[in-house]
Amino acid sequence: MTDDGCQQRSGGQPRVAPDFAQHNVFSAMNTYAGIDVGGTGIKYGVVDEMGQTVWEESVPTQADEGRDAVVERICGIVRRIQQRSPDILSVGLGVPGVVDPDTKHVQAPPNLPGWDDVDLLSHIRQITFKPVDLENDANAAALAEAHMGAGTEHPNFLYATLGTGIGGGVILGGRLYRGPHGDAGEIGHIIMDAWAREGARDPRPFRTAVLEDHVGNAGIVQMARQAGHDVHSVAEITDENVLREAGRVIGIGMCTAMAVLGVRVLIVGGGVSQAPYIIESIEQTIKHRAIPTIAAHAVVLPARFGAHAGLVGAAAVGRAVVAR
Incomplete structure (x- = not known):
């Protein structure tokens, strides 16, 4: 201190x-x-x-x-x-x-x-x-990985940061793509359940059943508690099944994002990415669930700068x- x-x-x-x-x-x-x-x-x-x-x-x-x-x-x-x-x-x-x-x-x-x-x-x-x-x-972290980290040899990739929420940064042709209004790459807002009741967990409609609600830090902790573990952070979770399930759900979201962008490389950073089995499970899910043209060539890398x-x-x- x-x-x-x-x-x-x-x-x-x-x-x-x-x-x-x-x-x-x-x-x-x-x-x-x-x-x-x-x-x-x-x-x-x-x-x-x-x-x-x-x-x-x-x-x-x-x-x-x-x-x-x-x-x-x-x-x-x-x-x-x-x-x-x-x-x-x-x-x-x-x-x-x-x-x-x-x-x-x-x-x-x-x-x-x-x-x-x-x-x-x-x-x-x-x-x-x-x-x-x-x-x-997330855009800032994607820039760091593009020019000094895991993305230096990959001109096109999606960067995902896993933490309190889930954010994304898109690098195309070696440069950051923000979109015309600055909101490209907001992968944490991918809707994972079209039948979820609006307002069940958050009164804001745009937050209903989104990816980061399921597998942001709080969502993963909730998964562990439902499995019978008294934990308060992802760092405390040791149950391999819980961590692999979290990675699977994140991987499904990444399949959607990578298909929209047409990229084959995913770089994963943030504090949650440091937990065991997470990145491995994400990669397995992408290679199993992504469209064939992406699944066959998918590369999932840990961010150089991690947390x-x-x-x-x-x-x-x-x-x-x-x-x-």
Whole structure:
């Protein structure tokens, strides 16, 4: 624990994002701040240009305190980063929900109540003169994997991040595809049960029977409890059958997403992906259930950055601003 209570660990035409890998303006000493805002926790720290984490800390999001409290918490994190690492070249943020490609407002993240339309960048720019940018968290992680991680040899892939929710990032031709309105890749909202009663678990119709409701962190914990286990997180689950079933359900969702996109490569990251049997079960399901042209050539890879993908991806978003 640090002195401020933080947990510390060391260690149409498609709309595309800038390809910072094509720029050669960095030195080995350059570092970039990343802030990965999640529904449960906020990871933040400093990353070098090779994707190595220089330092990392985390605090609880405490989303139930409301939008303004979380925004102020993020601003406090920016201040702390600048105090500890004043030589960073930029600040990048990965956020849940849709990021409007024109206004850069954060829109409707399902795990952050009250964030219907938030201009987070304007708050951050009031407290730092460093270049700042933000991106959907899964998109940010996909960028990191594309340019520094498991996707460097795969110009076309779907990135899936498994955690509190399930997010996705689409890389086509080596570049991030956001869609015309910034909401491409929202694979956590794939509807898994057309006959589910609306409002049974969440009053919002768009959240009825979606993939991340079934096999986000809470959904997998619920599966384990139904199997008789007293657990509170995926990390506590040791039942192979539960973990393989979670992977199977995730794999079915990925079959749908990969068929829509026509991609053969899936890269899987996020905290839940670190659980045993998950990725293996996803791959087995895709090769069994995907359309034959995809199943025969499917490649499922663990993300290089694993549970750190969100942080490294956020730093990559800020790094891209410097490269422009």
